[in-house]
Amino acid sequence: MKSMLSILGGFLTAVLVIGFALCLSVNSLIDQYGNNYILSPDKVPNSDVIIIPGAKVNQDGTPSNSLQYRLDLGYELYEKGCAKKILVSGDQNAEYYDEVNVMCEYLKDLGVPAEDIFLDHKGIDTYHTMYRAQKVYGVTNAIVVSQHYHNVRAVYIGRQLGMAITAVDAKDSKTVSMAKMTLREYGARFKAFIQAGILKPEPKELEDPISIFSDGTITQNQ
Template sequence: MKRKKERSLPVRLFSLLVKLAIAAVILVVGINVYITKSTEKDIAASVDSGETTITSQEVQSFRATDPECIMVLGAAVRPDGTPCKMLRDRLDLGIALYKQGVAPKLLFSGDNGQVVYNEVNAMKKYAVNEGVPEEDIFLDHAGFSTYESVYRAKAIFDVDSMVVVTQRYHLYRALYGCRRMGITAKGAAAKDTNKGQELREAREIMARDKDFVKWIFKPQPTFMGETIPISGNGISTQ
């Protein structure tokens, strides 16, 4: 009998590990389903391919929440200082929404953690070249993550209502963060035709779970500072 008990111990441990693994998978998948399904209705426009066009019905849907700004989330910048294709697609959509009067300001949030790397300045230059006045452009130089971008939109720029622009796979997480931060937000999904999309979507699964936990505890971003109301002049942030 003693030998039988010794043999059954590894079996019991293995069974426990299997159950824990199954529970972990269910938790990871469950959080992802919850985030995507609970925010899907807040995506008011989506550009799948071709020209960046927004219908009058979509414009009215955005305006219904009286957004104070359009926040475009940052992405990689090339060594020559120009936005990558993914970021250009986001900018084109954000600028199109601005020009159609969806909101009076643009908030560009991205990584400027190093002197030699500046996402938001590249975004600003692109928008100015497209005819956007500098005073209507606000730069968040410390948007090192989606979590920090959303947190700082409320805490630093005093935003209560906005439109968020990024690719659809990323938009669910950003909109969920807005809800947790008390920001009324609608989403605009930019073109999603970039290479490596499958890998990005796989990584996003864990990113959603990580941010889900973060929004429970709400740790402060890397940098905070004085309030710069989005209703003012954006030049002070540049």
């Protein structure tokens, strides 16, 4: 009995060690890959669209610090002429939680015309955001605006799906624990490696194509 338990314990330990080593390797791979395409605002090439992934919205309906930093930088790049359209993508699953409309209203308050803002209401995670950008909105090249830890993964996913993606880093929020976020990213990047690098699953719901060069108001008020 002790021999069996010893063998089982050794096996489980080996599995954990291998799994941990694999996560470290995948994290390093995606980090190195993504960093090649993260550029400063003055170096990023002009693209068809700026993609701003969603983040936490406060209970009062205002963007969290992290999200506000993304939106402000996205607006800055739009004003510089880096892209003529902005695609905001996020979660709108719950009746009382809505990322994309909050993002849209914030950008309109900054002065972005409504027709230049597209809303993806089903960007439930980074993979869905990038996959739907390509398949629903016809995006072939884009600038992603998010925090660095997120941009690395978004670039990897987008390029594995065949898009020419670059990114610009927004400021980090001081209210977010970077240690906690770093730990979370190990799992998120491993998931991205499986999804975008190997399986490439199609999301359950894909609407009819909407050209990113058309009028963004057709995606609003939903």
